[in-house]
Amino acid sequence: MKASIPIKTVLLAALLVLSSVAQASDVKNKLVIQVSTDDARTQKIALNNAVNLQKLYGMDNVVIEIVAYGPGLGLLTKKSGQASRVESLALQDIHFSACGNTMSKVAKKSGKKPVLLEGVDQVTAGVARIMELQQQGYAYIRP
Amino acid sequence: MKASIPIKTVLLAALLVLSSVAQASDVKNKLVIQVSTDDARTQKIALNNAVNLQKLYGMDNVVIEIVAYGPGLGLLTKKSGQASRVESLALQDIHFSACGNTMSKVAKKSGKKPVLLEGVDQVTAGVARIMELQQQGYAYIRP
Amino acid sequence: MKASIPIKTVLLAALLVLSSVAQASDVKNKLVIQVSTDDARTQKIALNNAVNLQKLYGMDNVVIEIVAYGPGLGLLTKKSGQASRVESLALQDIHFSACGNTMSKVAKKSGKKPVLLEGVDQVTAGVARIMELQQQGYAYIRP
Numbered sequence: 001m002k003a004s005i006p007i008k009t010v011l012l013a014a015l016l017v018l019s020s021v022a023q024a025s026d027v028k029n030k031l032v033i034q035v036s037t038d039d040a041r042t043q044k045i046a047l048n049n050a051v052n053l054q055k056l057y058g059m060d061n062v063v064i065e066i067v068a069y070g071p072g073l074g075l076l077t078k079k080s081g082q083a084s085r086v087e088s089l090a091l092q093d094i095h096f097s098a099c100g101n102t103m104s105k106v107a108k109k110s111g112k113k114p115v116l117l118e119g120v121d122q123v124t125a126g127v128a129r130i131m132e133l134q135q136q137g138y139a140y141i142r143p
Numbered sequence: 144m145k146a147s148i149p150i151k152t153v154l155l156a157a158l159l160v161l162s163s164v165a166q167a168s169d170v171k172n173k174l175v176i177q178v179s180t181d182d183a184r185t186q187k188i189a190l191n192n193a194v195n196l197q198k199l200y201g202m203d204n205v206v207i208e209i210v211a212y213g214p215g216l217g218l219l220t221k222k223s224g225q226a227s228r229v230e231s232l233a234l235q236d237i238h239f240s241a242c243g244n245t246m247s248k249v250a251k252k253s254g255k256k257p258v259l260l261e262g263v264d265q266v267t268a269g270v271a272r273i274m275e276l277q278q279q280g281y282a283y284i285r286p
Numbered sequence: 287m288k289a290s291i292p293i294k295t296v297l298l299a300a301l302l303v304l305s306s307v308a309q310a311s312d313v314k315n316k317l318v319i320q321v322s323t324d325d326a327r328t329q330k331i332a333l334n335n336a337v338n339l340q341k342l343y344g345m346d347n348v349v350i351e352i353v354a355y356g357p358g359l360g361l362l363t364k365k366s367g368q369a370s371r372v373e374s375l376a377l378q379d380i381h382f383s384a385c386g387n388t389m390s391k392v393a394k395k396s397g398k399k400p401v402l403l404e405g406v407d408q409v410t411a412g413v414a415r416i417m418e419l420q421q422q423g424y425a426y427i428r429p
Contacts, residue, residue: 029274029278031270031274034427034428036331036429041214045179045213045214048213049213049270052244052268052270052271053268053270053271053274056267056268056271057271070331070334070335070429071327071331101338124342125338125339125342127317127335127338127339127427128338128339128342128343130425130427131315131317131339131425131427134425134426135315135425139273139274139277139278139283140277140283140425140426141177141270141273141274141285142177142285142427142428143179143213172417172421174413174417184357188322188356188357191356192356192413195387195411195413195414196411196413196414196417199410199411199414200414282416282417282420282421282426283420283426284320284413284416284417284428285320285428286322286356
């Protein structure tokens with residue numbers, strides 16, 4: 001005799017499957033902003049973009065991460081022309097990630113490791129971070 | 144006695160689940176092109192990219208939206224060096240979105256609101272628009 | 287009398303559904319790097335980005351494709367300032383795609399078709415290629 005399955009079990013299973021599908025396509029506002037240039041104007045626009053987006057959605061409804069690498073790293077170091085603004089935005093829930101690869105390269109060339117601003121995180125590699133955030137559903141902007 | 148489920152019901156449920164999965168991964172050709180620079184050459188390339196893609200896929204098989212913000216806004220205003228081309232492309236089903244945030248900023252600075260070209264839509268914020276289009280499955284290009 | 291379904295059949299069906307869901311969201315490290323500028327520094331950064339990412343993940347764990355179009359095409363032709371490096375990287379499993387549209391345009395203007403470096407593939411259109419790779423789950427970087 002074949003075993004039959006209680007209807008509740010099947011419905012529960014179907015619900016589990018459907019909810020995992022729903023979760024995967026759940027839209028949350030997440031944005032990674034790439035800064036890979038030392039052009040001061042572009043760096044400023046990147047910060048403006050983050051601020052405007054956060055204002056529009058509200059701090060709790062959008063996750064923003066600015067990843068700086070290559071010539072863009074300078075935005076996040078003590079020598080940044082936007083130093084106080086970056087530190088202030090880091091306190092307002094804008095995430096900042098500095099490329100560890102670039103930092104090592106700068107350290108090798110100049111003899112001293114760049115010092116990151118308060119609230120800035122160091123990641124292994126900026127490019128890898130940007131790729132991984134996109135894999136997690138982040139939209140991407142390169143101002 | 145446990146209730147058993149008709150095989151048709153289960154197959155139908157399975158089909159529904161599978162089709163919703165298929166729908167989510169359904170590929171449609173959608174592209175957002177970002178223009179955030181006032182570099183005339185880059186702005187021209189953005190338009191070329193849109194035209195070439197539309198030619199390649201055919202007008203009905205690809206959706207293209209050009210979003211201009213920051214220094215890129217000028218591409219979509221009456222003062223644009225590409226004014227007639229933009230207006231002509233807007234008639235050929237290329238969508239153009241101008242950043243409302245940037246427009247207000249320009250209006251504040253210059254004392255007069257920039258006038259958009261025929262066929263250009265105004266969106267609240269260019270960056271938000273680009274993020275939302277990516278959430279809807281648009282690929283992204285920043286020439 | 288309603289037909290009941292053997293529990294094994296239902297479990298198998300559930301597994302099939304779940305595994306197809308898992309497959310769709312399966313994260314694989316794939317990155318498309320766009321080169322659309324003739325700025326030598328940016329072209330060099332694009333190559334560095336590819337190399338660093340491959341080092342970080344290991345050659346078998348990341349797929350990288352560099353797509354050059356417009357003014358960026360020069361990176362992949364015999365006249366490239368990075369010619370030997372591009373040919374060497376092509377042997378190390380970095381994929382290079384040159385825009386066929388741009389090649390025809392250059393050929394029309396200059397009277398001779400640009401010659402691609404060893405290991406570089408020609409695609410119909412760079413922009414279309416970049417869009418399609420993103421549709422296939424590639425993350426995108428424009429250095």
